[in-house]
Amino acid sequence: MPLIVMCGYPCSGKTQRAEELKGYFENSGQRKVHIVGDGGLDVDRNTVYSDSQKEKHVRASLKAEVERKVNKDDIVILDSLNYIKGYRYELFCLIKHAQTPHCLVYCLTSHEQSSSWNTSRDAAEQYSQDIFDALVQRFEAPDSRNRWDSPLFTILKDDTLPFEEISDALLKRKAPPPNQSTQSQPLSSSNFLYELDKITQEMLMAIFDAQKTSVPGDLISFPGATEKIELTRSINMAELRKLRRQFISYSKMHPTENTGQIANMFVQYLNKSLH
Structure with missing residues (x-):
């Protein structure tokens, strides 16, 4: 089904806009609409957003x-909130795999306006000021030049x-074609697993060695890869090995x-994970 990703500061009107969109599509008889959101998880927002592990669990859910x-x-x-660009990219990969369109609705408000709306809520529904300010500071605004943030409203x-x-963007636009990193394919041979293990291990050692003479902002290139790691x-090494394990697990389910x-797929994965 087409996906609408809401995005914005805490208390920027996202839920109200989501309900408006739901009413429009249902009243026009075009499609049935499902809203998925934090409210359905029955969690305390201040508890969640003060603990990075709990926040990751909520996003995953x-x-x-x-x-x-x-x-x-x-x-x-x-x-x-959908305030992390890497998470929005994951959602984009999801809709590519499902071969369905999506769009992003960005509720743009000032820090002051959203803060005012936050303090006007019932106490049980408010973000604490510290959590609110931290979320605003961490917010990564969408950019229509990124394919995962486009079409952007x-x-x-x-x-x-x-x-x-918005309706045209969802119902009259073709779904983005699946690519090698999102298209499920049968695991063709043991050679794929051998190459996957060998190439990723060599790249890990190259990154680790390159850091000895590199500074932030440098680009690392690899034989066989046209893209570079920034x-x-x-x-x-512990973090690199963890990312390698995650990439291998994903690649086994979505082999090329x-x-x-x-090599290029691993570079793309690392660049998304490390930014």
Whole structure:
């Protein structure tokens, strides 16, 4: 089903806009609509957003719920902060795999306006000021130049939602084609597993060695890869091995027939994970 990803500061009007979109699509008889959001998880927002592990668990739960509801008939609206670009990229990979369109609705408000709306809520529904400020500071604004943030609809507090344009983006636009990193394929041979293990291990050692003479911002290239890893910070071997294990697990479920693409796929995975 087409996916609408809501995005914005805490208390920026996302839930209200999600309900408006739900009403529009249901009243026009176009599609059945499912809203997936933090409210359905019955968790305390201050407890969740003060603990990075709990926050990761909530994001994973929301993504899993979206994935369960994805089909080509109904519409899903993900009503959450969705403030991390890497998470929005994961959602983009999900809809590519499901071969269904998506769009992003960005509720753009000022820090002051959202803070005012937060303090006007019932005490049980408020973010603490420390948590609110931290979330605003960590917020990674969407950029329509990124394919995972496009089509992007930026909505100010007094705007009327462009319902027809959003509908066209979801129902008249072709789904993004699946690529080698998202298209499920049968595991063709043991050679794939051998190359996967060998190439990723060699790349890990190359990254570790390159850091000895590199500074943040340097690019690391590899034989067989056209893309490069950008070093934004120092990465220890334990973290590199963890990322390698995650990539191998994912690749076993989504293997590529072309083992020559493994190096580029691993570079792309590392760049997304390390930024």
